[in-house]
Amino acid sequence: MYNRRMNKKENAVNKNFILTGSDGGMVFTLATAIPLVISLIFSFILIANGLNTKEFSESAVYKYLSFALSSLSLFIVLAYLTKKHNLSLPLSLNVKKCNAVYYLIAVALAFGALFGLGWVNDWFITILRDAGYKMTDLVLPKRHFGDYILCVVIVCLLPALLEECIFRGLLLNGARKCGTLFAIIVCGGLFSLYHKNPAQTVYQMIIGVTLTLLVVKSGSIIPSVLFHFINNLYIVTLYFLTPDGFAFDKTVQIVLCVLGIAVFALCILYLIFKCKIPKSDEELDSDYAKISNKKQEMKFFLIFSAPGIVACILIWVVNLVSSV
Secondary structure, three states, X not given: OOEXXXXXXXOOOEEEOOOOHHHHHHHHXXXXXXXXXXXXXXHHHHHHXXXXXXXXXOOHHHHHHHHHHHHHHHHHHHHHHHHHHOEOHHHHOOOOOXXXXXXXXXXXXXXXXXXXXXXXXXXXXXXXXHOOOOOOOOOOOOOOHHXXXXXXXXXXXXXXXXXXXXXXXXXXXXXXXXXXXXXXXXXXXXXXXXXXOHHHHHHHHHXXXXXXXHHHXXXXXXXXXXXXXHHHHHHHHHHHHOOOOOOOOHHHHHHHHHHHHHHHHHHHHHHHHOOOOOHHHHHHHHHHHHHOOHHHHHHHHHHHHHHHHHHHHHHHHHHHHHOO
């Protein structure tokens, strides 16, 4: 029922595109475990070659490698699960065209998040700082224009593509067997946990839920990739253009904040009340519900994602405590 028969030009290979709840949970655990393993291997290589020095850790090469290895880890997860389940990636990840309105919504949501939800992040950071937390500033190589281009690719584009493929692609694919509402909330929460960054916990939770809702309603992962890339690109571009920091005039800040909140809220309301889940996705969810036990799917999702959840929580706590 859930297999897609490819045509003869594609060698008539049968490829699956549906993942179960347990598969979805495993996606998160692997997405947590593999980066840790690769990070350890990277550290051992540095030690073995005598490169575990402060000077090298502050070099451009080290910084680029650190960001690239994170994306490489997610690519390995994607490749492994594709091979294991013989997945048809375009179908499994929902890589397809959608109504143009969803691309506009993605851009509007990015504007709303960057300018309207900044106060949420600032509020949470203030609470953490009052408790003694010290934020780590973003440090990227910025010696010349070439560094900007590399950062756009390594820091903006690759994470946007691969994180969306994992969290709004494979993870969402499996989590939907536990119910659409469950999938939207859990995918948002796990997206926040995955980053293990105390200062951005609330912001990333909101963004994670929002992007999952966008993919569910549009039926495509492309709008969420667009949002993610715009968000990353704005931060990196601002970092390069304003080396000494930048802040809008107070009045402009207030106007942008109010406008951003309004735009963000209107987009969310429009997605919830005006947009319907694509008929093909709705039929798949309905068909699967007839042959599966939703509670059992949820149970297995939580069991298989538990190791990753525990690991992320522990690292989140360590990051919080170590900075106090």
